[in-house]
Amino acid sequence: MATKKIKKVLLIEPNYSNKYPPIGLMKLSTYYKNLGGWEVTFFKGDLKMFVIERIADRCIEEFNYIDSTIDWFLKRDEFIEYIKTRKKEVIERLAIERSDMELILLAKLDDWKNYYWKGTWKDNPEWDRVGVTTLFTFYWDITVETINFAKLLVKKKKDLMVGGVLASIQPKELEEATGIKPWVGILGKPGVLDKGDTQIIDNLPLDYSILDEIEYKYPMSNAFYGYMTRGCIRHCAFCAVPTLEDKYIPYIPLKDRLDAVREVYGDQKDLLLMDNNVLASENLKDIIDDIVASGFGKGAKFVQPDMLEISIRNLQNGVNDRAYIRKSQALIAEFYQKLKPMKGDESYEVYKVMARYHINKLSTTKKENLIAAYEEIKDIYKRHQHPVPRARYVDFNQGVDARLFTEEIVELLSRIAIRPLRIAFDDIKTFPSYNKAIRMSAAAGLKDFSNYLLYNFVDKPLDLYQRLRINVELCDELNVNIYSFPMKYHPIRKGKDDAEDLSHNRDYIGKHWNRKYIRAIQAILNSTKGKVGKGITFFLEAFGNDETEYMELLEMPETFILYRFFFKWLDEKGSMGTDHWRQCWSHCMNTLAEDEKQLVLDIIHTNTFYKEELEAVTSADALKLLNFYTNYRKDIITPGTELYRLKQEYDENPTIQLRRKK
Template sequence: MNREVLLIEPNYKNKYPPMGIMKISTYYKMIGDHVTFFKGDLNELVLRDTFERLKKQLYANDDSIFWEKYHEPICLYLKKGSTKYLSEIPQVESNALIKELFKYYRKYFFHKYYFKPEFRKYDIVGITTLFTFYWDITIDTINFAKKLCKSPDGVMVGGVMASILPERVEKVTGIRPHVGTLHIPGELDKNNNLIIDSLPLDYSILEEIDYKYPASDAYFAYMTRGCINKCAFCAVPKLEPNYQDFLPVSEQVKLAENKYGQKRNLLLLDNNVLASQRYNEIIDDIKAAGFYKGATYVAPNQYEIAIKNLHEGQNDAGYIKSCVKQFKMLLKKEKSKQKAQELYDLLRDFHLLDEYTATKKNIFQTYDIFKPYFKKMYKNKPKKRYVDFNQGIDSRLITDENMEKLAEIPVRPVRIAFDHWELHDIYEQAIRTAVRHGHVDLSNYILYNFEDKPIELYWLLKMNVDLCEELNASIYSFPMKYHPIEDPKYFSNRDYIGKYWNRKFIRTIQAILNSTKGKVGRGKEFFYKAFGKDEEEFYKLLYMPEAMIIYRLYFEKLGMTSRWWEDFKTLTESEKQIAKPIIEKNIFTNIESLTDNNNVLHVLQYYQINRKSVEEKIKQL
């Protein structure tokens, strides 16, 4: 008998889909199991499963009624228990057996019978994990999901957080996580020698969920694993301890293209691709995958892809949902009101406006009618394709030779790691080498709050701004706050403060980055405004009240920013020795209890400005 497999990503926000889960889905489908992927409120999952159980019983008692049509009121009744939701459902009052079924399944849902061993649906439950600061939501997800599995042996936990903190995860969940990647034969089933980590991704499971990953129009892959460096701040050596220097991607891209349609970009999550002895082969394989210099693609007809996969029986739930989404999109895009109404009426008559009422049969029956509309809707122009080594490349390994080879593929941006100021000479040379070979769209990750001083972040950012102007290049910097993910005090939060940092300095940087969406681009004028035209101004910003940073123009027009600075500067040295530690703690709720110095208290009042009240005033203006 085929197994029921539930794969879950906790309901946190993240940019990229879970590659491990997508490979595991491919594995279980290859051996004939039924896979469900879920990301969202787990109460909605069990509500959905409860509805399916009830629906089966309802059809067994009366198959003349289209029970899916009443999905919404049935689910409201299951959740809330009010009989008012049953008033529009046929047979409830006239058929005592059906009425009892509703009562029973309301009790089933309310008392969480789905956790009882005899009612558990899934043979296998797999939960992925990501960052340690998602600890609470991830642990809650594991502890909920494990009770949906028929056997404790069928529960799997893996991913980044689980690999870094396996003992702590096991302690609070009772589940021993899998550490690292699934690269050994037989890791999921002892009698099966497939290597999970080498399998293609099942992109179809992304159609099953409502969550939209920001980076969705791309193939995701690794062409190497691990890293030759052992940086103190990095978890890669623990996650991928062995360096693998070539994992071909072209065949996986072709398989994915045939099943799921072309995707625009290729996003590679390699941690140190330049360390590979087979680097030239990697670039050649990327070109073979269709990502050569000047390559373009035309966005595929997603309706035709859904129809094709429904005919082949690949993830019916996902592609029925996809069709319903596209039908609604078509109605929005139809310019003729009369034609839109005709299409709406047709979709309503065939019950194709809701994923719970839509069926493969009705989708196929209306295919010839809708085909020309979607052909017109998906008449797209060619777009350039890009490759992104998203984790960055090592500035210490950049040479003329590998940058010349890299120019054979459409990389944008070229991300170069810039982890600390001691590397600035090497980094600068790496940038110049990259630009010399035509790589003028650049990006880099800058680590702060580790063993660095705040001024070093300023130097790093300013160097990039200066290089942009000199080389006529574009360098976007992404400052990344260091977080000790294995420290028991900090692994589940973002509270860590580095040796030379404090809470106020961290908040200042975050406030500036919030306004720039986390990145710092080219342009000296903008940089000087955001971070200061010199070191003295940067230090001034570090101590500036947060509201004055976020609503810079508003407070400058009021003249309040200059008044704060004058009042701050007029403090005596001894008064500054009182004020600065208070400001650095960044807690201003009860300043009178912190000092009795009137000059210091006057300055501290600026830090009590309420952001919400400022927002309201700005809205009024």
């Protein structure tokens, strides 16, 4: 009886930095594994290196077939390096002369090197299907590059699928750039990929194992991810949700999906839900009941399971060898590093086992060796596992709608381990609803908030200051913690009046903003690590005592913002500090002719300070002012300048730091 040929699917996330794993690809992995007959591989990273590693593994496989008396896999790093670099000295490290088949092996090594460098691999694609996910529109360049590379990896171009956020928002543009027609929206119907199949891909449990196939580690880990609703009842001008999820689905049950994940991949500490407007659901009580039944009620605790035991079990069961070889090896290596300082018998025993089975490096680690090594060290490992119960948290990460708050809704939210509660405050005009939502939540015992503040859209710069200050003052009044996260607006499509597509980069400037103001906000947030928390003294120091001081900060040279306490120190020494800039600024704004003043402001607000721009300035006072923006920027980081020397002197004994008072 002929065996069914295994087909291969490669799932790719472009190599940008992002917090959250690709939920769509995790569902697709489950889909293909449920189909049977598919081998699934996930990759995020350098695709050229991925190809080189695949070729190196095929080369090693052929070497082992020709001469099995030598374990060529132990030289995997050298095979990869040689195919990548073609350096002859790498061949010496392979020690092929040990084999009686030396000449044949050298010829084969040359063949595989040429297979990569002559591009022959492009004529023999490995994958039956390839799926590429997409994210933000400002990742345009890397996304297009990834899709075009993926075309080389799939046997038939029609079997390259592109989906996700960017693909759904700009399908025509992406097709023009790549020749691939993307999928728009979610995979919410049966049979969309394979006719006759009854699975609804968007409702499938996530395959968490694929996240361990790659080197990249997502900052938001050890959490269940998912949706309990889809879509949104709003149609905000800045939002892509109506395109991505055009129909509001009020309830998608959760518990069975989480139980399926727990059974195979182990329990996760937190629950991160990506719903776009969960409070709009008429089934909110069912959603909350489901969350509580899933183990995330108020006060819920989490005990870390034995992930090494789970990883080895999944290796034995053939769940995902590529993932669990990497994960098991990493866990054992991490365990050894913890034992190492103890320098006892246990540390030495683990070291001997790792050396004997060649699992001290991932590149030399084999599945069967990991399983054997685990059997020898598991008793030692378990003796050192003492997990402490930790608080669980539920996070509606996309935020909830302040306009929908009622006493009943707040009571429901207070039943789950929600922390933080995220309430969007994108427009100062929504203050009445926002204020009511915060106060109702605080009265119900919800004390931790992490709220998004959109700026650079249709708002004015003062609006951001007002919203930030409102949050700080609410913290003090209600004794709660509100972390404000200012989020710079980026368009999701090219505007009809735009000369270039500003959705493909991060250069968009709102009509009430300018590049200088944006850079000033970013410089301030640099000192607050991107968020603004409680503490009015801290806030006033960072953003100004009032709106006038805040607007002055926006105009201030970026160098003076980044090193504000150093320049205040210079003022105290009578040197050229912030007060000198302030005096010069005030003088120019009050005395320059209107056309000269506008020219100076245009130069400052574009934040470029090109030579030809500066040459157009004739006023000595204006040039003196602009000197604060140009020379100071260079001098503070240039050894040998007086400003650099003074900065070194200050750094040895800083007098002030921007910090919250305890």
